[in-house]
Amino acid sequence: MFLVMGLLVLSLTACGGDSEGSSKGKTTITYWQYTFPEKVTEIKALIKKFEAENPNIKVVAQDFPYDQYNQKIAAAMNAKKGPDIMNLFYGWLPQYQKNGYIQAIPEDFMSTKAIDQFYNPMIQSSKIDGKYYGLPTAVRSLALFWNKDLFKAAGLDPEKPPKTWDQLVEMAKKMTKIKANGQYEQEGFAWNVDGQDYHTFEEVLLRQWGVQPFSHDGKKVLWNSSPEGLKAFEYWVNMTKKDKIGDGKFLQGYNTAFKAGKAAMMIDGSFSIAATKEAAKFDWGVTTLPVREEGGTESNYGSYWTNSIAKGVSGAKLKASEKFLKFLISEDTEKEWMDKVGELPASAALGNDPSIIKDPIYGPFVRGLKNAHATMFVDEAKERTAIANAVDKILLKNAPIDQTFEELVKEQQRIRDDYYK
Amino acid sequence: MSEVTSKAQRTIKLKTRRALIAYGFLVIPLLFFLCIRIYPTLYAFSLSFRAHNASGFTLDNYSTLFHDHVFWRSVLNTLLYVIITVPLQMAFGLLIALGIEKIHHFRWFYRVIYFLPYITSIVAVSWVWRLMFDENTGVLNHVLAWFHIAPQGWLADPSEALLSVSIVMIWQAMGFSMLIFMAGIQAIPRQLYEAAQIDGSSSWKMFWRITFPLLNPTLVFLAVTGVISALQTFTQIQNLTAGGGQTAGGPLNSTSSMVVYMFNNAFTNFNMEYASAVTVTLFILILIVTLIQLKIINRSFDY
Structure with missing residues (x-):
């Protein structure tokens, strides 16, 4: 019996043991990302190139559906079975750092100062206590996509997208089709909260209404620091509530509606270009985000996915991870990434490349980058849920906008206080 | 010797x-x-007795839980799921089983049809229902329109979402109840019905005096398994309400169950300690319910 038990224990430990690592001088590292088809294909191609340059390193890439990605990492890190490098949305970094899932970029690899100089300045918002916990290959900004066919059908000039928000609402009204019973058949504008539009509210509308959304250290929520903040919020929510130019739940998602030709306009990032090209059976264009009045403040929301090294990675694996990271942020990779994935180069130098700025599709995004602000999230998931719930209360329970807005600001402040306490 | x-x-x-x-x-x-x-x-x-990202014993998780209105909402929802789904899925299962008993041709066909939902993937089926529930394009609102009924919000409306999720749960579980009831009905001795017929009882009376009391063990079994699975509801809610940046349990936590709330805390907020406290509470709840039910189950039946 003891023999049986002994065998069992042995086999159990063998299963649970560290099966990866270096064999015959070859170091294996794991790279995790979420399943974004263009990125998955591109990473595979990049790894091939990297492995050819570094024959003693093997990179294993794995990807998981977006909805389970965080869950997968949390479970794996708690079981000490996580990846060596992971691709993370910058808004998640504070929580990942706090939970001890990732380590700071080693100073001897790339100093904070060198990172500051190399990159587009907007990535500085993800510094935690003066240190970086991840390096991006690419950055993204938002732009307005419009369906030229639907513009034509509504008698609008298909080459003249709206320049101001008022124009957007006016045009969208002409392209919205609602049945007598209140059901949408077609949206003028693919309004949403949990896609890109809550970023649009926080970083574009608020700023254009003259409100700085957060204090410089990120500790204070300033949405209601002037009455204009509430006005911006009302304007935004009323696009769906009063003006009825779009519904966040129409066709299970704003970009699905646009791609299906059932929404005349949407705000999305350059990462949607490839998918839109593939799915859209209509003529479409991209332009910079609207402003409050012509010649007024331009603003944009910038975001990025970073590559972070997991906590606990050391020795040969750390060196291999650093090498791979260096490869991922090189200018060659950045250029290839833009062509294949549709995200813009993260380095400051490439962001000013005139050939990129002139591109009819990438141009508006690169121009948007100049005024882009990356929100200093402390807990992106909670912050998103809070604003989505506030909007639900207004739309589904008819809660008064002003009171809900005050509660929302308090809730956002509470999330920040929880993090900084 | x-x-x-x-x-x-x-x-x-x-x-x-x-x-x-x-x-x-x-x-x-x-x-x-x-x-x-x-x-x-x-x-x-x-x-569950540890603080998040810190060491040492603490009761903080439980005291926070006590004042957490989303948690209590989830507890209430979980109980509502039990109260709504268990009796209804059993009632429908019994009705179908009795109906199938009455017919003599193609019985297997009906059995397969009603049992099919139970063996189909919950995830796939939930997504089909999700599309059917869609406010603007869903087939359910389309059907309502034929009868000139205003379109409903279904999953999008906080006051209807829990019922909508329950509909899917009942639809899926009633096939299982049906199968068990059919086995139970077949185990009832025929002589009892024959004797009752000779005495001139109506079929209504026969059902209440013979079928129903003799199905008691089946009823108890279905009630126990039904309650436990309803207390642990997760997959349907996750697939009907989450996705595209929304966490499960919405809108406004109206469909969140205890398991969903535990899952969101553990894997969206990474707070394993707090999630453990939720789990322990759920464990205690299931334990109490099971103990009560075991008491009932062990009662002997006299025929």
Whole structure:
């Protein structure tokens, strides 16, 4: 019996043991990302190139559906079975750092100062206590996509997208089709909260209404620091509530509606270009985000996915991870990434490349980058849920906008206080 | 004499050897059970008394839980799921089983049709329902429009979402109830009905006086399994309400169950300690319910 038990224990430990690592001088590292088809294909191609340059390193890439990605990492890190490098949305970094899932970029690899100089300045918002916990290959900004066919059908000039928000609402009204019973058949504008539009509210509308959304250290929520903040919020929510130019739940998602030709306009990032090209059976264009009045403040929301090294990675694996990271942020990779994935180069130098700025599709995004602000999230998931719930209360329970807005600001402040306490 | 003792020794040896072999085989599932069930359970208990990202014993998780209105909403929702789904899925299952009993042709066909939802993937089926529930394009609102009924919000409306999720749960579980009821009905002796017919009872009376009381063990079994699975509801809610940046349990936590709330805390907020406290509470709740039900189940039935 003891023999049986002994065998069992042995086999159990063998299963649970560290099966990866270096064999015959070859170091294996794991790279995790979420399943974004263009990125998955591109990473595979990049790894091939990297492995050819570094024959003693093997990179294993794995990807998981977006909805389970965080869950997968949390479970794996708690079981000490996580990846060596992971691709993370910058808004998640504070929580990942706090939970001890990732380590700071080693100073001897790339100093904070060198990172500051190399990159587009907007990535500085993800510094935690003066240190970086991840390096991006690419950055993204938002732009307005419009369906030229639907513009034509509504008698609008298909080459003249709206320049101001008022124009957007006016045009969208002409392209919205609602049945007598209140059901949408077609949206003028693919309004949403949990896609890109809550970023649009926080970083574009608020700023254009003259409100700085957060204090410089990120500790204070300033949405209601002037009455204009509430006005911006009302304007935004009323696009769906009063003006009825779009519904966040129409066709299970704003970009699905646009791609299906059932929404005349949407705000999305350059990462949607490839998918839109593939799915859209209509003529479409991209332009910079609207402003409050012509010649007024331009603003944009910038975001990025970073590559972070997991906590606990050391020795040969750390060196291999650093090498791979260096490869991922090189200018060659950045250029290839833009062509294949549709995200813009993260380095400051490439962001000013005139050939990129002139591109009819990438141009508006690169121009948007100049005024882009990356929100200093402390807990992106909670912050998103809070604003989505506030909007639900207004739309589904008819809660008064002003009171809900005050509660929302308090809730956002509470999330920040929880993090900084 | 010595021969006898040695024989006895040999038999003991044989007995011990047999026992050892038996234990040897039992060890495998036992080890599996210890590692996969018992250890994680105990670990979850200890985790629930720890602070997030800190060491040391604390009751903070429980005191926060006590004042957490989303948690209480989830508890209430969980109980609502039990109250709504368990009786209805049993009632529908019984109705279908009685109906199928009455027909003589193609019985297997009806059995397959009603049992099919139970064996289909919950995830796939939930997504089909999700599209059917869609406010603007869903087939359900389309059908309502034929009868000039205003379109409903279904999953999008906080006051209807829990019922909508329950509909999917009932639809899926009633096939299982049907199958068990059919087995129960077939086990009832025919003579009882024959005797009742001779005495001139109506079929209504026969149902209430014969079928229903004799189905008691089946009813109890279905109630126990139904309540436990309703208390643990997760998959339907996750697939009907989450996705595209929304966490499960929406809108406005109106469909969140205890398991969903635990999942969101553990894997969206990474707070394993707090999630463990939710799990322990759920564990206690299920334990109490099961103990009560076991008391009922062990009651003997007199026919």
